[in-house]
Amino acid sequence: MKEQKKAFAILILIFLLALTLAGQPAPAGAAAAGETVLRVASDPEGAEIFINGEPAGVTPAVIRGLSPGTYLVEVAKPQYQTQSRRLTVAEGENEVKFSLAETSLYYMWKIMPLLLLGAVMTLFLTAISVFNGIIIGTFAGMARIVRVRLINFVAALYVNFIRGTPLLVQIFMIHFGLPPVLGSLFADGRPIPLNPFFSALTALSINSGAYVAEIIRAGIQSIDRGQMEAARSLGMSYWQAMRHVILPQAIKRVIPPLGNEFIAMLKDSSLVSVIGMEELVRKAQVIVTRTYRPTETWLGVGLVFLMMTLPFTKLVAWLERRLKTGD
Amino acid sequence: MIRVVDLHKRFKNLHVLKGITNHVKKGEVVCVIGPSGSGKSTFLRCLNLLEEPTAGKVFIEDVEITDHKKVNVNRVRAEVGMVFQQFNLFPHKTALENITLGPIQVRGLSEEEATERAYALLDKVGLRDKAHEYPDNLSGGQQQRVAIARALSMHPKVMLFDEPTSALDPEMIKEVLDVMKDLAKEGMTMVVVSHEMGFAREVSDRVLFMDDGVIVEEGTPDQLFNNPQNERTKSFLSKIL
Numbered sequence: 146m147k148e149q150k151k152a153f154a155i156l157i158l159i160f161l162l163a164l165t166l167a168g169q170p171a172p173a174g175a176a177a178a179g180e181t182v183l184r185v186a187s188d189p190e191g192a193e194i195f196i197n198g199e200p201a202g203v204t205p206a207v208i209r210g211l212s213p214g215t216y217l218v219e220v221a222k223p224q225y226q227t228q229s230r231r232l233t234v235a236e237g238e239n240e241v242k243f244s245l246a247e248t249s250l251y252y253m254w255k256i257m258p259l260l261l262l263g264a265v266m267t268l269f270l271t272a273i274s275v276f277n278g279i280i281i282g283t284f285a286g287m288a289r290i291v292r293v294r295l296i297n298f299v300a301a302l303y304v305n306f307i308r309g310t311p312l313l314v315q316i317f318m319i320h321f322g323l324p325p326v327l328g329s330l331f332a333d334g335r336p337i338p339l340n341p342f343f344s345a346l347t348a349l350s351i352n353s354g355a356y357v358a359e360i361i362r363a364g365i366q367s368i369d370r371g372q373m374e375a376a377r378s379l380g381m382s383y384w385q386a387m388r389h390v391i392l393p394q395a396i397k398r399v400i401p402p403l404g405n406e407f408i409a410m411l412k413d414s415s416l417v418s419v420i421g422m423e424e425l426v427r428k429a430q431v432i433v434t435r436t437y438r439p440t441e442t443w444l445g446v447g448l449v450f451l452m453m454t455l456p457f458t459k460l461v462a463w464l465e466r467r468l469k470t471g472d
Numbered sequence: 473m474i475r476v477v478d479l480h481k482r483f484k485n486l487h488v489l490k491g492i493t494n495h496v497k498k499g500e501v502v503c504v505i506g507p508s509g510s511g512k513s514t515f516l517r518c519l520n521l522l523e524e525p526t527a528g529k530v531f532i533e534d535v536e537i538t539d540h541k542k543v544n545v546n547r548v549r550a551e552v553g554m555v556f557q558q559f560n561l562f563p564h565k566t567a568l569e570n571i572t573l574g575p576i577q578v579r580g581l582s583e584e585e586a587t588e589r590a591y592a593l594l595d596k597v598g599l600r601d602k603a604h605e606y607p608d609n610l611s612g613g614q615q616q617r618v619a620i621a622r623a624l625s626m627h628p629k630v631m632l633f634d635e636p637t638s639a640l641d642p643e644m645i646k647e648v649l650d651v652m653k654d655l656a657k658e659g660m661t662m663v664v665v666s667h668e669m670g671f672a673r674e675v676s677d678r679v680l681f682m683d684d685g686v687i688v689e690e691g692t693p694d695q696l697f698n699n700p701q702n703e704r705t706k707s708f709l710s711k712i713l
Contacts, residue, residue, distance in 0.1 A: 375560035379574035381551025393564050
Protein backbone atom coordinates (compact mmCIF):
# COMPACT_ATOMS: atom_id res chain seq x y z
CA MET A 146 0.00 0.00 0.00
CA LYS A 147 2.73 2.43 1.03
CA GLU A 148 4.75 1.59 -2.06
CA GLN A 149 1.77 2.35 -4.28
CA LYS A 150 1.14 5.77 -2.66
CA LYS A 151 4.77 6.69 -3.18
CA ALA A 152 4.69 5.76 -6.84
CA PHE A 153 1.48 7.71 -7.31
CA ALA A 154 2.99 10.82 -5.74
CA ILE A 155 6.06 10.59 -8.00
CA LEU A 156 3.83 10.22 -11.05
CA ILE A 157 1.90 13.36 -10.10
CA LEU A 158 5.14 15.24 -9.51
CA ILE A 159 6.51 14.27 -12.92
CA PHE A 160 3.18 15.25 -14.47
CA LEU A 161 3.24 18.66 -12.85
CA LEU A 162 6.87 19.17 -13.79
CA ALA A 163 6.11 18.34 -17.39
CA LEU A 164 3.23 20.79 -17.35
CA THR A 165 5.35 23.64 -16.06
CA LEU A 166 8.13 22.92 -18.50
CA ALA A 167 5.72 22.93 -21.44
CA GLY A 168 4.17 26.11 -20.15
CA GLN A 169 0.74 24.67 -20.60
CA PRO A 170 -2.08 26.28 -18.68
CA ALA A 171 -3.37 24.36 -15.74
CA PRO A 172 -6.70 22.67 -16.23
CA ALA A 173 -9.76 24.91 -15.82
CA GLY A 174 -11.25 25.52 -12.41
CA ALA A 175 -7.84 25.64 -10.80
CA ALA A 176 -8.54 28.96 -9.10
CA ALA A 177 -8.80 28.59 -5.37
CA ALA A 178 -11.02 30.85 -3.39
CA GLY A 179 -9.73 34.43 -3.11
CA GLU A 180 -7.10 33.81 -5.78
CA THR A 181 -6.82 35.43 -9.27
CA VAL A 182 -5.96 33.62 -12.47
CA LEU A 183 -5.16 35.56 -15.63
CA ARG A 184 -4.89 33.73 -18.91
CA VAL A 185 -3.08 35.67 -21.60
CA ALA A 186 -3.18 34.38 -25.16
CA SER A 187 -2.17 35.81 -28.51
CA ASP A 188 -2.44 34.94 -32.16
CA PRO A 189 0.21 34.09 -33.17
CA GLU A 190 1.59 32.67 -29.92
CA GLY A 191 4.99 33.31 -28.42
CA ALA A 192 4.67 36.97 -27.54
CA GLU A 193 6.35 38.31 -24.45
CA ILE A 194 3.94 39.53 -21.79
CA PHE A 195 4.49 42.61 -19.69
CA ILE A 196 2.22 43.50 -16.81
CA ASN A 197 2.65 47.08 -15.72
CA GLY A 198 5.96 46.99 -17.53
CA GLU A 199 7.27 43.89 -15.72
CA PRO A 200 8.04 40.76 -17.79
CA ALA A 201 5.49 38.07 -17.00
CA GLY A 202 6.15 35.17 -19.35
CA VAL A 203 5.34 34.24 -22.90
CA THR A 204 1.91 33.63 -24.45
CA PRO A 205 -0.03 31.51 -23.91
CA ALA A 206 0.44 31.91 -20.19
CA VAL A 207 -1.43 31.58 -16.93
CA ILE A 208 -0.56 34.18 -14.41
CA ARG A 209 -1.53 33.58 -10.81
CA GLY A 210 -1.30 35.55 -7.66
CA LEU A 211 -2.10 39.02 -8.92
CA SER A 212 -4.05 40.96 -6.39
CA PRO A 213 -7.37 42.11 -7.86
CA GLY A 214 -7.10 45.49 -9.56
CA THR A 215 -6.37 47.21 -12.86
CA TYR A 216 -3.26 46.34 -14.83
CA LEU A 217 -1.68 47.41 -18.08
CA VAL A 218 -1.13 44.20 -20.04
CA GLU A 219 1.23 44.44 -22.97
CA VAL A 220 2.31 41.78 -25.47
CA ALA A 221 5.31 42.15 -27.75
CA LYS A 222 6.65 39.89 -30.46
CA PRO A 223 9.38 40.73 -32.91
CA GLN A 224 8.03 41.68 -36.41
CA TYR A 225 4.60 42.30 -34.86
CA GLN A 226 2.99 45.47 -33.65
CA THR A 227 3.12 45.70 -29.84
CA GLN A 228 -0.33 45.78 -28.29
CA SER A 229 -1.47 46.79 -24.84
CA ARG A 230 -4.74 46.75 -23.00
CA ARG A 231 -5.86 48.11 -19.64
CA LEU A 232 -7.46 45.23 -17.81
CA THR A 233 -9.36 44.84 -14.57
CA VAL A 234 -8.44 41.58 -12.90
CA ALA A 235 -11.04 40.21 -10.50
CA GLU A 236 -11.04 37.19 -8.20
CA GLY A 237 -11.32 33.95 -10.08
CA GLU A 238 -10.80 33.38 -13.82
CA ASN A 239 -9.71 36.23 -16.11
CA GLU A 240 -8.91 35.94 -19.76
CA VAL A 241 -7.43 38.22 -22.42
CA LYS A 242 -6.59 37.44 -26.02
CA PHE A 243 -4.52 39.58 -28.35
CA SER A 244 -4.64 39.38 -32.09
CA LEU A 245 -1.23 40.56 -33.26
CA ALA A 246 -0.74 42.44 -36.54
CA GLU A 247 2.56 42.25 -38.40
CA THR A 248 4.58 45.44 -38.55
CA SER A 249 4.28 47.20 -41.93
CA LEU A 250 7.83 46.30 -42.86
CA TYR A 251 7.39 42.64 -41.91
CA TYR A 252 4.06 42.48 -43.72
CA MET A 253 5.62 43.88 -46.89
CA TRP A 254 8.48 41.44 -46.54
CA LYS A 255 6.03 38.58 -46.21
CA ILE A 256 3.97 39.50 -49.28
CA MET A 257 7.10 40.25 -51.33
CA PRO A 258 7.48 36.73 -52.78
CA LEU A 259 3.92 36.89 -54.06
CA LEU A 260 4.44 40.37 -55.49
CA LEU A 261 7.69 39.29 -57.13
CA LEU A 262 5.87 36.37 -58.69
CA GLY A 263 3.47 38.91 -60.18
CA ALA A 264 6.40 41.10 -61.21
CA VAL A 265 7.94 38.20 -63.12
CA MET A 266 4.69 37.90 -65.07
CA THR A 267 4.66 41.66 -65.64
CA LEU A 268 8.24 41.57 -66.94
CA PHE A 269 7.50 38.55 -69.10
CA LEU A 270 4.37 40.13 -70.61
CA THR A 271 6.20 43.39 -71.23
CA ALA A 272 9.27 41.78 -72.76
CA ILE A 273 7.26 39.63 -75.17
CA SER A 274 4.92 42.50 -76.05
CA VAL A 275 7.70 44.98 -76.75
CA PHE A 276 9.57 42.34 -78.74
CA ASN A 277 6.45 41.75 -80.85
CA GLY A 278 5.94 45.50 -80.92
CA ILE A 279 9.40 46.03 -82.39
CA ILE A 280 8.68 43.57 -85.18
CA ILE A 281 5.24 45.05 -85.90
CA GLY A 282 6.53 48.60 -85.45
CA THR A 283 9.49 48.18 -87.79
CA PHE A 284 7.17 47.17 -90.60
CA ALA A 285 4.53 49.75 -89.70
CA GLY A 286 7.15 52.49 -89.32
CA MET A 287 8.65 51.76 -92.73
CA ALA A 288 5.17 51.43 -94.19
CA ARG A 289 4.57 55.04 -93.19
CA ILE A 290 7.62 56.24 -95.13
CA VAL A 291 7.53 54.07 -98.23
CA ARG A 292 6.25 55.91 -101.29
CA VAL A 293 3.09 53.88 -101.76
CA ARG A 294 -0.08 55.75 -100.89
CA LEU A 295 -2.20 52.75 -99.89
CA ILE A 296 0.48 51.34 -97.59
CA ASN A 297 0.99 54.79 -96.03
CA PHE A 298 -2.71 55.06 -95.43
CA VAL A 299 -3.13 51.65 -93.80
CA ALA A 300 -0.09 52.19 -91.58
CA ALA A 301 -1.28 55.66 -90.56
CA LEU A 302 -4.72 54.27 -89.76
CA TYR A 303 -3.24 51.61 -87.50
CA VAL A 304 -0.86 53.96 -85.70
CA ASN A 305 -3.42 56.71 -85.20
CA PHE A 306 -6.15 54.35 -84.06
CA ILE A 307 -3.95 52.72 -81.43
CA ARG A 308 -2.37 55.96 -80.24
CA GLY A 309 -5.69 57.71 -80.19
CA THR A 310 -7.60 55.19 -78.06
CA PRO A 311 -7.00 54.08 -74.46
CA LEU A 312 -5.08 50.86 -73.96
CA LEU A 313 -7.84 49.74 -71.59
CA VAL A 314 -10.38 49.99 -74.40
CA GLN A 315 -8.07 48.05 -76.70
CA ILE A 316 -7.78 45.30 -74.09
CA PHE A 317 -11.58 45.14 -73.79
CA MET A 318 -12.02 45.13 -77.54
CA ILE A 319 -9.85 42.07 -77.83
CA HIS A 320 -10.85 40.18 -74.70
CA PHE A 321 -14.59 40.88 -74.80
CA GLY A 322 -15.16 42.20 -78.30
CA LEU A 323 -13.41 39.49 -80.25
CA PRO A 324 -15.01 36.28 -78.87
CA PRO A 325 -18.44 36.85 -80.51
CA VAL A 326 -16.79 37.71 -83.81
CA LEU A 327 -14.60 34.62 -83.68
CA GLY A 328 -17.65 32.62 -82.66
CA SER A 329 -19.73 33.72 -85.63
CA LEU A 330 -16.82 32.94 -87.91
CA PHE A 331 -15.74 29.57 -86.55
CA ALA A 332 -18.30 28.19 -84.07
CA ASP A 333 -21.82 28.76 -85.38
CA GLY A 334 -22.29 31.91 -83.34
CA ARG A 335 -21.23 30.54 -79.98
CA PRO A 336 -18.68 33.02 -78.62
CA ILE A 337 -15.16 31.62 -78.35
CA PRO A 338 -13.80 32.83 -75.01
CA LEU A 339 -10.21 33.98 -75.05
CA ASN A 340 -7.51 33.07 -72.59
CA PRO A 341 -6.59 36.23 -70.60
CA PHE A 342 -2.92 35.61 -71.30
CA PHE A 343 -3.58 35.49 -75.03
CA SER A 344 -5.76 38.62 -74.92
CA ALA A 345 -3.24 40.50 -72.81
CA LEU A 346 -0.31 39.59 -75.02
CA THR A 347 -2.20 40.46 -78.20
CA ALA A 348 -3.47 43.80 -76.92
CA LEU A 349 -0.10 44.87 -75.52
CA SER A 350 1.80 43.77 -78.64
CA ILE A 351 -0.54 45.63 -80.99
CA ASN A 352 -0.39 48.68 -78.76
CA SER A 353 3.38 48.61 -78.51
CA GLY A 354 3.69 48.16 -82.28
CA ALA A 355 2.02 51.50 -82.93
CA TYR A 356 4.31 53.40 -80.58
CA VAL A 357 7.38 51.62 -81.91
CA ALA A 358 6.27 52.48 -85.45
CA GLU A 359 6.48 56.16 -84.61
CA ILE A 360 9.90 55.67 -83.02
CA ILE A 361 11.19 53.83 -86.10
CA ARG A 362 9.73 56.41 -88.46
CA ALA A 363 11.31 59.27 -86.54
CA GLY A 364 14.61 57.38 -86.39
CA ILE A 365 14.73 56.82 -90.13
CA GLN A 366 13.64 60.36 -90.94
CA SER A 367 16.27 61.79 -88.62
CA ILE A 368 19.01 60.43 -90.91
CA ASP A 369 20.28 63.16 -93.22
CA ARG A 370 18.80 63.05 -96.74
CA GLY A 371 22.31 63.12 -98.15
CA GLN A 372 22.88 59.58 -96.87
CA MET A 373 20.09 58.20 -99.01
CA GLU A 374 21.22 60.29 -101.97
CA ALA A 375 24.82 59.14 -101.63
CA ALA A 376 23.74 55.50 -101.45
CA ARG A 377 21.39 55.86 -104.41
CA SER A 378 24.02 57.68 -106.45
CA LEU A 379 26.19 54.55 -106.12
CA GLY A 380 23.41 52.65 -107.86
CA MET A 381 21.98 51.00 -104.76
CA SER A 382 18.25 50.30 -104.76
CA TYR A 383 15.98 51.92 -102.18
CA TRP A 384 16.01 48.75 -100.07
CA GLN A 385 19.74 48.23 -100.38
CA ALA A 386 20.25 51.80 -99.23
CA MET A 387 17.82 51.24 -96.36
CA ARG A 388 19.48 48.05 -95.27
CA HIS A 389 23.13 49.04 -95.55
CA VAL A 390 23.09 52.78 -94.98
CA ILE A 391 19.94 54.15 -93.37
CA LEU A 392 18.81 51.44 -90.94
CA PRO A 393 22.22 50.78 -89.32
CA GLN A 394 22.40 54.47 -88.47
CA ALA A 395 18.74 54.73 -87.49
CA ILE A 396 19.01 51.78 -85.10
CA LYS A 397 21.50 53.66 -82.95
CA ARG A 398 19.13 56.59 -82.61
CA VAL A 399 16.16 54.36 -81.99
CA ILE A 400 17.58 52.33 -79.10
CA PRO A 401 17.09 54.94 -76.31
CA PRO A 402 13.45 55.71 -77.22
CA LEU A 403 12.80 51.97 -77.48
CA GLY A 404 14.11 51.66 -73.94
CA ASN A 405 11.63 54.31 -72.87
CA GLU A 406 8.86 52.43 -74.66
CA PHE A 407 9.82 49.34 -72.66
CA ILE A 408 9.58 51.29 -69.41
CA ALA A 409 6.21 52.77 -70.40
CA MET A 410 4.90 49.31 -71.32
CA LEU A 411 6.16 47.89 -68.03
CA LYS A 412 3.85 50.32 -66.27
CA ASP A 413 0.93 50.21 -68.71
CA SER A 414 0.83 46.41 -68.72
CA SER A 415 -0.78 46.71 -65.26
CA LEU A 416 -4.04 47.38 -67.13
CA VAL A 417 -4.37 43.72 -68.11
CA SER A 418 -5.16 43.01 -64.45
CA VAL A 419 -8.75 43.94 -65.31
CA ILE A 420 -9.18 40.83 -67.44
CA GLY A 421 -7.80 38.65 -64.67
CA MET A 422 -4.23 38.37 -65.86
CA GLU A 423 -2.24 37.48 -62.72
CA GLU A 424 0.49 40.07 -63.02
CA LEU A 425 1.78 42.36 -60.30
CA VAL A 426 -1.30 44.52 -59.83
CA ARG A 427 -3.74 41.63 -59.94
CA LYS A 428 -1.65 39.75 -57.39
CA ALA A 429 -1.84 42.76 -55.10
CA GLN A 430 -5.62 43.00 -55.45
CA VAL A 431 -5.91 39.36 -54.41
CA ILE A 432 -3.62 39.93 -51.43
CA VAL A 433 -5.60 42.96 -50.25
CA THR A 434 -8.89 41.07 -50.24
CA ARG A 435 -7.26 38.53 -47.94
CA THR A 436 -5.27 40.76 -45.60
CA TYR A 437 -7.24 44.03 -45.60
CA ARG A 438 -3.98 45.91 -45.64
CA PRO A 439 -4.18 48.09 -48.76
CA THR A 440 -1.71 50.72 -47.61
CA GLU A 441 1.34 48.52 -47.32
CA THR A 442 0.28 46.26 -50.19
CA TRP A 443 0.04 49.07 -52.73
CA LEU A 444 3.13 50.73 -51.36
CA GLY A 445 4.89 47.41 -51.92
CA VAL A 446 3.56 47.24 -55.48
CA GLY A 447 4.86 50.73 -56.12
CA LEU A 448 8.27 49.78 -54.79
CA VAL A 449 8.43 46.66 -56.96
CA PHE A 450 7.56 48.72 -60.05
CA LEU A 451 10.24 51.19 -59.10
CA MET A 452 12.75 48.39 -58.67
CA MET A 453 12.00 47.34 -62.24
CA THR A 454 11.85 50.74 -63.93
CA LEU A 455 14.77 52.42 -62.18
CA PRO A 456 17.52 50.17 -63.59
CA PHE A 457 16.06 50.52 -67.08
CA THR A 458 15.84 54.29 -66.74
CA LYS A 459 19.51 54.36 -65.77
CA LEU A 460 20.36 52.01 -68.64
CA VAL A 461 18.57 54.22 -71.16
CA ALA A 462 20.34 57.32 -69.86
CA TRP A 463 23.68 55.52 -70.13
CA LEU A 464 22.90 54.32 -73.66
CA GLU A 465 21.90 57.83 -74.68
CA ARG A 466 25.21 59.19 -73.51
CA ARG A 467 27.22 56.41 -75.14
CA LEU A 468 25.47 56.51 -78.49
CA LYS A 469 25.70 60.27 -78.67
CA THR A 470 29.49 60.22 -78.54
CA GLY A 471 29.70 57.51 -81.18
CA ASP A 472 27.37 59.19 -83.60
CA MET B 473 28.64 61.26 -123.75
CA ILE B 474 25.94 63.31 -122.03
CA ARG B 475 23.31 64.95 -124.13
CA VAL B 476 20.70 67.17 -122.56
CA VAL B 477 17.71 68.31 -124.58
CA ASP B 478 15.38 71.07 -123.42
CA LEU B 479 15.53 70.09 -119.77
CA HIS B 480 12.93 71.60 -117.41
CA LYS B 481 12.49 71.21 -113.69
CA ARG B 482 9.71 72.62 -111.57
CA PHE B 483 9.31 72.39 -107.80
CA LYS B 484 5.61 73.12 -107.34
CA ASN B 485 5.43 76.79 -108.37
CA LEU B 486 9.14 77.29 -108.71
CA HIS B 487 10.49 76.96 -112.24
CA VAL B 488 14.14 76.11 -111.60
CA LEU B 489 15.35 74.84 -114.97
CA LYS B 490 13.88 76.56 -117.99
CA GLY B 491 15.09 74.57 -120.95
CA ILE B 492 18.69 73.43 -120.88
CA THR B 493 20.29 71.92 -123.93
CA ASN B 494 23.92 70.86 -124.00
CA HIS B 495 26.33 68.15 -124.99
CA VAL B 496 29.27 66.96 -122.93
CA LYS B 497 31.78 64.97 -124.95
CA LYS B 498 33.72 61.98 -123.70
CA GLY B 499 36.75 63.05 -121.68
CA GLU B 500 35.56 66.61 -121.46
CA VAL B 501 35.73 68.60 -118.23
CA VAL B 502 32.86 71.05 -117.99
CA CYS B 503 32.52 73.57 -115.22
CA VAL B 504 29.15 75.09 -114.40
CA ILE B 505 29.28 78.47 -112.73
CA GLY B 506 26.64 80.99 -111.82
CA PRO B 507 25.01 82.77 -108.91
CA SER B 508 23.32 80.74 -106.21
CA GLY B 509 19.76 79.80 -107.06
CA SER B 510 20.55 79.75 -110.75
CA GLY B 511 19.79 76.03 -110.99
CA LYS B 512 23.35 74.69 -111.32
CA SER B 513 22.96 71.99 -108.68
CA THR B 514 19.50 71.01 -109.87
CA PHE B 515 20.88 70.65 -113.38
CA LEU B 516 23.65 68.39 -112.09
CA ARG B 517 21.26 66.30 -110.00
CA CYS B 518 19.05 65.76 -113.04
CA LEU B 519 21.98 64.06 -114.76
CA ASN B 520 21.86 61.09 -112.37
CA LEU B 521 18.14 61.41 -111.70
CA LEU B 522 18.49 62.42 -108.06
CA GLU B 523 16.02 64.99 -109.31
CA GLU B 524 13.36 63.86 -111.70
CA PRO B 525 13.24 66.22 -114.69
CA THR B 526 9.78 67.71 -115.27
CA ALA B 527 10.31 67.76 -119.03
CA GLY B 528 13.07 67.21 -121.53
CA LYS B 529 15.49 64.40 -122.19
CA VAL B 530 18.86 63.30 -120.88
CA PHE B 531 20.98 60.80 -122.79
CA ILE B 532 24.06 59.10 -121.42
CA GLU B 533 25.98 57.28 -124.14
CA ASP B 534 22.90 57.48 -126.36
CA VAL B 535 20.67 55.81 -123.76
CA GLU B 536 17.77 58.00 -122.77
CA ILE B 537 17.86 57.79 -118.98
CA THR B 538 14.71 59.86 -118.67
CA ASP B 539 12.77 57.06 -120.36
CA HIS B 540 11.38 55.21 -117.35
CA LYS B 541 10.00 52.31 -119.27
CA LYS B 542 13.30 51.23 -120.74
CA VAL B 543 15.82 52.31 -118.15
CA ASN B 544 16.71 50.96 -114.74
CA VAL B 545 17.50 54.03 -112.68
CA ASN B 546 19.89 52.12 -110.41
CA ARG B 547 21.94 50.97 -113.41
CA VAL B 548 22.17 54.52 -114.68
CA ARG B 549 23.35 55.84 -111.34
CA ALA B 550 25.99 53.12 -111.04
CA GLU B 551 27.58 54.52 -114.20
CA VAL B 552 27.49 58.12 -113.00
CA GLY B 553 29.63 59.01 -110.01
CA MET B 554 28.53 61.86 -107.78
CA VAL B 555 30.45 63.90 -105.23
CA PHE B 556 28.44 66.05 -102.85
CA GLN B 557 29.11 69.37 -101.18
CA GLN B 558 28.56 67.78 -97.75
CA PHE B 559 30.60 64.63 -98.63
CA ASN B 560 27.79 62.39 -97.34
CA LEU B 561 30.16 59.64 -96.29
CA PHE B 562 28.50 56.82 -94.39
CA PRO B 563 29.44 57.60 -90.78
CA HIS B 564 28.97 54.04 -89.54
CA LYS B 565 31.50 52.67 -92.01
CA THR B 566 35.26 53.10 -92.24
CA ALA B 567 36.83 54.89 -95.20
CA LEU B 568 37.55 51.49 -96.73
CA GLU B 569 34.02 50.19 -96.16
CA ASN B 570 32.59 53.38 -97.66
CA ILE B 571 34.50 52.58 -100.82
CA THR B 572 33.75 48.83 -100.97
CA LEU B 573 30.00 49.05 -100.22
CA GLY B 574 28.90 49.97 -103.75
CA PRO B 575 31.07 47.45 -105.62
CA ILE B 576 30.04 44.63 -103.27
CA GLN B 577 26.33 45.42 -103.16
CA VAL B 578 25.74 46.74 -106.65
CA ARG B 579 28.44 45.11 -108.78
CA GLY B 580 28.49 41.89 -106.79
CA LEU B 581 32.24 41.92 -106.27
CA SER B 582 33.79 39.68 -103.64
CA GLU B 583 34.99 41.41 -100.53
CA GLU B 584 38.65 40.66 -101.30
CA GLU B 585 38.40 42.06 -104.79
CA ALA B 586 36.52 45.16 -103.65
CA THR B 587 39.04 45.73 -100.87
CA GLU B 588 41.96 45.41 -103.23
CA ARG B 589 40.43 47.97 -105.57
CA ALA B 590 39.54 50.23 -102.68
CA TYR B 591 43.16 50.31 -101.54
CA ALA B 592 44.21 51.28 -105.05
CA LEU B 593 41.70 54.14 -104.97
CA LEU B 594 42.86 55.21 -101.51
CA ASP B 595 46.40 55.32 -102.89
CA LYS B 596 45.14 57.50 -105.68
CA VAL B 597 43.63 60.04 -103.26
CA GLY B 598 46.59 59.64 -100.89
CA LEU B 599 44.72 58.17 -97.95
CA ARG B 600 45.81 54.54 -97.71
CA ASP B 601 46.85 55.08 -94.10
CA LYS B 602 43.32 56.25 -93.24
CA ALA B 603 41.62 53.12 -94.58
CA HIS B 604 40.31 52.02 -91.20
CA GLU B 605 39.35 55.44 -89.87
CA TYR B 606 35.72 56.45 -89.50
CA PRO B 607 34.66 59.64 -91.31
CA ASP B 608 34.32 61.52 -88.01
CA ASN B 609 38.05 61.13 -87.47
CA LEU B 610 38.94 62.59 -90.88
CA SER B 611 39.31 66.24 -91.83
CA GLY B 612 36.87 67.74 -94.33
CA GLY B 613 39.42 67.50 -97.12
CA GLN B 614 40.18 63.88 -96.31
CA GLN B 615 36.47 63.07 -96.19
CA GLN B 616 35.90 64.60 -99.59
CA ARG B 617 38.82 62.64 -101.04
CA VAL B 618 37.34 59.44 -99.64
CA ALA B 619 34.01 60.47 -101.16
CA ILE B 620 35.70 60.87 -104.55
CA ALA B 621 37.30 57.44 -104.16
CA ARG B 622 33.89 56.04 -103.24
CA ALA B 623 32.34 57.46 -106.40
CA LEU B 624 35.24 56.13 -108.49
CA SER B 625 34.85 52.66 -107.02
CA MET B 626 31.94 52.03 -109.36
CA HIS B 627 34.14 52.78 -112.41
CA PRO B 628 31.72 55.47 -113.56
CA LYS B 629 31.68 56.79 -117.11
CA VAL B 630 31.02 60.30 -115.83
CA MET B 631 31.77 62.08 -112.59
CA LEU B 632 29.50 64.81 -111.28
CA PHE B 633 30.82 67.22 -108.65
CA ASP B 634 28.31 69.35 -106.77
CA GLU B 635 30.30 72.20 -105.24
CA PRO B 636 32.90 69.76 -103.88
CA THR B 637 34.99 72.37 -102.10
CA SER B 638 32.31 74.74 -100.80
CA ALA B 639 32.10 73.14 -97.37
CA LEU B 640 35.86 72.98 -96.88
CA ASP B 641 38.24 75.17 -94.95
CA PRO B 642 40.50 77.09 -97.37
CA GLU B 643 43.63 75.10 -96.54
CA MET B 644 41.90 71.86 -97.54
CA ILE B 645 40.56 72.98 -100.88
CA LYS B 646 43.81 72.37 -102.72
CA GLU B 647 44.12 68.68 -101.78
CA VAL B 648 40.65 68.01 -103.18
CA LEU B 649 41.23 70.06 -106.34
CA ASP B 650 44.54 68.23 -106.91
CA VAL B 651 42.71 64.90 -106.88
CA MET B 652 40.18 66.30 -109.35
CA LYS B 653 42.94 67.60 -111.61
CA ASP B 654 44.58 64.17 -111.69
CA LEU B 655 41.24 62.71 -112.61
CA ALA B 656 40.79 65.20 -115.42
CA LYS B 657 44.26 64.37 -116.76
CA GLU B 658 43.35 60.70 -116.87
CA GLY B 659 40.58 61.57 -119.28
CA MET B 660 37.57 61.25 -116.95
CA THR B 661 34.44 62.96 -118.23
CA MET B 662 33.53 65.47 -115.53
CA VAL B 663 30.79 67.98 -114.87
CA VAL B 664 31.72 70.27 -112.00
CA VAL B 665 29.51 72.82 -110.30
CA SER B 666 31.98 75.05 -108.57
CA HIS B 667 32.87 78.45 -107.27
CA GLU B 668 36.55 77.66 -107.81
CA MET B 669 37.30 79.93 -110.73
CA GLY B 670 40.97 78.96 -110.62
CA PHE B 671 40.06 75.34 -111.18
CA ALA B 672 37.59 76.23 -113.91
CA ARG B 673 40.18 78.32 -115.70
CA GLU B 674 43.01 75.83 -115.32
CA VAL B 675 41.38 72.46 -115.81
CA SER B 676 38.10 72.76 -117.62
CA ASP B 677 37.66 72.44 -121.36
CA ARG B 678 34.46 74.38 -121.33
CA VAL B 679 32.64 76.63 -118.89
CA LEU B 680 28.87 77.08 -118.72
CA PHE B 681 27.50 80.19 -117.10
CA MET B 682 24.00 79.63 -115.75
CA ASP B 683 21.54 82.16 -114.46
CA ASP B 684 17.85 81.93 -113.70
CA GLY B 685 17.45 78.37 -114.99
CA VAL B 686 19.15 78.75 -118.36
CA ILE B 687 22.66 78.57 -119.78
CA VAL B 688 23.35 82.20 -120.49
CA GLU B 689 26.75 81.77 -122.05
CA GLU B 690 29.29 79.06 -122.68
CA GLY B 691 32.77 78.79 -124.06
CA THR B 692 36.36 77.90 -123.33
CA PRO B 693 37.63 79.28 -120.03
CA ASP B 694 39.65 81.81 -121.93
CA GLN B 695 36.62 83.06 -123.90
CA LEU B 696 34.31 83.17 -120.95
CA PHE B 697 36.60 84.64 -118.32
CA ASN B 698 38.56 87.07 -120.50
CA ASN B 699 36.03 88.02 -123.08
CA PRO B 700 32.48 87.48 -121.81
CA GLN B 701 29.79 88.52 -124.26
CA ASN B 702 26.65 88.58 -122.14
CA GLU B 703 25.95 91.42 -119.71
CA ARG B 704 24.89 89.04 -116.95
CA THR B 705 28.07 87.04 -117.33
CA LYS B 706 30.12 90.21 -117.15
CA SER B 707 28.40 91.43 -114.04
CA PHE B 708 28.71 88.03 -112.32
CA LEU B 709 32.40 87.73 -113.14
CA SER B 710 33.11 91.29 -112.06
CA LYS B 711 31.68 90.44 -108.64
CA ILE B 712 33.70 87.31 -108.05
CA LEU B 713 37.01 87.88 -109.81
